[in-house]
Each structure stands twice: as structure tokens, then as C-alpha cells.
Amino acid sequence: MSHLLRRLRLSLRRNLTTSSRCFSYYYVRGAESWVPVSGETISVPYLKVPMELLKEIGIIGASHGWVATLKNGVVCLQDDLDLPDTGPKHIPLPPFVTLPHCQTQIVTNVSMSSSSPDDDEDCIVAVKFLGPQLSLCRPAQRDCKWSNIRITDPSFFSSHVMYSKRDETFSMPASRGHYIGSWDLGRHMKEPKIQMLRLPDEAPIPEMTEKKWQRLESCCTKQHYLVESLHTDETFMVKWYTESHPIANNLWDHFLVLKIDKEGNAVYTKDIGHLCILLSMSEAICIPSKSNRKVKNSVYMLREQEFAIVMIDTNQKFCQRPFACSLPYYISKRLLI
Incomplete structure (x- = not known):
């Protein structure tokens, strides 16, 4: 019980799921680790990672198995689960329109409403920038363009966005976690839906x-x-x-x-x-x-x-x-x- 995780390397393919592939092209050494609290042995195989993702292209996030990169103001979605002989898919999105006073090269994370951005017109991609900008678009639409939302509440400037399937909105917690803001491409695009969180007195x-x-x-x-x-x-x-x-x-x-x-x-x-x-x-x-x-x-x-x-x-x-x-x-x- 005195040992901690040993030689642990990047992968959830064996320890949490039966997935048979993850990345492609560049090999990352695997390892074997022991989790003392459960007595479980986790075997991690060799992985393959695209070389370009380790070099010149900057990753800004990942969601539903898609990697999002940002280069020269253009976001590209890349599916890195395809085998090397088929090659991953690349979906370039329109260039960003920068809102005033936004740091467009600094992104907190990326969220997607579904895993089919290339053929699902209901799929929406959200990019949350550090600061007041949240940008949404539908990649499958013929005239795809970004809808840039200016957030007025500073409590959300450094928040991480996620897509809520239950509410069908992109939601973020405020900086101290006291309330949640939700945005979409409909009625809550300019004015977010705010949900205050209530912690009962009897449950500290x-x-x-x-x-x-x-x-x-x-x-x-x-x-x-x-x-x-x-x-x-x-x-x-x-x-x-x-x-x-x-x-x-x-x-x-x-x-x-x-x-x-x-x-x-x-x-x-x-x-x-x-x-x-x-x-x-x-x-x-x-x-x-x-x-x-x-x-x-x-x-x-x-x-x-x-x-x-x-x-x-x-x-x-x-x-x-x-x-x-x-x-x-x-x-x-x-x-x-």
C-alpha cells in the first residue's frame, strides 16, 4: 500500500474503456501502474499521436473525440481516431471576427453539442475565449459563420464551457460557483439564462x-x-x-x-x-x-x-x-x- 502509481502514461483506453484506438502517427511509450486503493493493475499500451499536433498546430481544446486547433485565426476540427491508412478528417471553420478588447488567441476550452460536426446541421461548436467572448457556429451549414457573443458578467470570463444535453444550451459556472449561465443560438444568445444555485443550510x-x-x-x-x-x-x-x-x-x-x-x-x-x-x-x-x-x-x-x-x-x-x-x-x- 506504500506504492503510488508507477510509470503512468497518457491513456484511458484500458483503464476506463474498451476502446481499441486513440491517436495516430507518433508513438508514446506505455506503462503499467498499480492503484493501491483498489488493488487494480492498469496496463497502458503504446499510443500514436499525430506529429503536427505536437509541433506547429496549436491545440485549443477537444470534445466528443474531435481535436480543435487554432492557427492564423482559423479553427480546424480534426478527428484523430481514424486509422493511419484512412487518415483523419479535417473540418476548417470560418475565420474569427474579433470582438473589441478580446484576447482571441487565448482559449479556455472548446465544447460541441454532438459528435458529428461534418454531417449534422444541429451540431454546434462553442469556443470560449479568456475574457468576454463566446463564439458559436454550426459547421454543417452551407453558409457556416461564427455568432460572437459578448459576455457582460466578468464572473464568466475565465469559465469553462460545456454543452448541456439536458437543457440544450452551452453552460458555464460563475467564478465562485454560486450560479450558472447558459447561452444558445436562440433566445439566450444576447441575454443568458441564469440559474442561481441553492445549498440547503442542513447540508454543509x-x-x-x-x-x-x-x-x-x-x-x-x-x-x-x-x-x-x-x-x-x-x-x-x-x-x-x-x-x-x-x-x-x-x-x-x-x-x-x-x-x-x-x-x-x-x-x-x-x-x-x-x-x-x-x-x-x-x-x-x-x-x-x-x-x-x-x-x-x-x-x-x-x-x-x-x-x-x-x-x-x-x-x-x-x-x-x-x-x-x-x-x-x-x-x-x-x-x-
Whole structure:
């Protein structure tokens, strides 16, 4: 039980799903790891990654198995699950029209309403820029163009956007997680739908001491993610707190998960059942823990210097650091329904 994850490398192909392919062209070494909390052994095979995604083309996000790149103001969607002999699909989108005072080269993430941007006219792509710009378009339309939305509430300037299938809108949590804003290409394009979140007095943060709460409030980084479980029809908000320790050269992470119902009632939970939440530079994902059923009720976090599994009930973290990752994204289309 003293060992942590060993030699862990990028992939969820074996540990969370039975997917048979992920990337193509450039090989990334696999490894074998042991998760002490469950006794599970995770075998990670060699992966293939397109060389261009590691070099000149800048990735700005991933959603539903599609990688989004930005070059010279043009977003291109690339399907990297095709085998090398068939080649991936490339769907260039129209050039961006920049709103005043927007930093158009800095993107928080990309979200899509479905996995068929090339042949589904209902598919909408959303690009959330750092600052007041949210841009939406329908790639399959003949006269495809961006609809640029200027967000007036600064609480959403650094938020991560996700597509809610339940509400059929693109939604973001406010910076402190007290409410949610939703936009679409209809009535909520100029004026977002705002949903205030209510935390009942009788359901405080579970077993949270005042000292620990003060530590969370003083953390240097606080991120909020909305994620839906299509398998259980549940919506969660994940609060990710990070505290850096420059002298020790490591990071302390803590996760709080709230379950949100349709009326906006939010309760903290330490048990999301047989589900795993995947956090990276991609759109947040929630999937059932099929292959390793003991590795459940957990957050799989992936960033450039670290991969870790964090158990939601205990916040026990099993990680691999340093972890040099050129592609800190969960991409596989097989992870989604």
C-alpha cells in the first residue's frame, strides 16, 4: 500500500474503456501502474499521436473525440481516431471576427453539442475565449459563420464551457460557483439564462473544518467545472482547488463535488457511484467505470506535469510526477455515448 502509481502514461483506453484506438502517427511509450486503493493493475499500451499536433498546430481544446486547433485565426476540427491508412478528417471553420478588447488567441476550452460536426446541421461548436467572448457556429451549414457573443458578467470570463444535453444550451459556472449561465443560438444568445444555485443550510460541506476551509479559500488556483452524466442523468459541479509549493516543487489538490438538480438545488456529495470524472484541457467528461469497476467515485486529472487519480470520498491522491505530457487532453470518442 506504500506504492503510488508507477510509470503512468497518457491513456484511458484500458483503464476506463474498451476502446481499441486513440491517436495516430507518433508513438508514446506505455506503462503499467498499480492503484493501491483498489488493488487494480492498469496496463497502458503504446499510443500514436499525430506529429503536427505536437509541433506547429496549436491545440485549443477537444470534445466528443474531435481535436480543435487554432492557427492564423482559423479553427480546424480534426478527428484523430481514424486509422493511419484512412487518415483523419479535417473540418476548417470560418475565420474569427474579433470582438473589441478580446484576447482571441487565448482559449479556455472548446465544447460541441454532438459528435458529428461534418454531417449534422444541429451540431454546434462553442469556443470560449479568456475574457468576454463566446463564439458559436454550426459547421454543417452551407453558409457556416461564427455568432460572437459578448459576455457582460466578468464572473464568466475565465469559465469553462460545456454543452448541456439536458437543457440544450452551452453552460458555464460563475467564478465562485454560486450560479450558472447558459447561452444558445436562440433566445439566450444576447441575454443568458441564469440559474442561481441553492445549498440547503442542513447540508454543509461534509466534514470540513474551519482550518481546512480557510486553506481552500487561500488556494492560488480555483477552477469550477460543470459535467453531466448521460448514464445517470445527473449534473455535477466540480470545484478544483490547487495550492503550489515552490520549495517542495509540488502541488496540493483538493476536489469538492456538488450534485445539482433541475431546480438549482446543489448538495455536496462524496459519492457519485460507479462514475469517474475526467478533467484536463478538454471539455470535462463523466463516464461509468466499466473496465476497472473498483476504480470508481473518482476524478482523473491530467495536466502537463502530472496525471493523478483522486478518490472523491477521501481526496486521497495517487499520482505520477514529474509527468511530461505534450497532449494533456482526454480525446477518445469511445469514452462518450
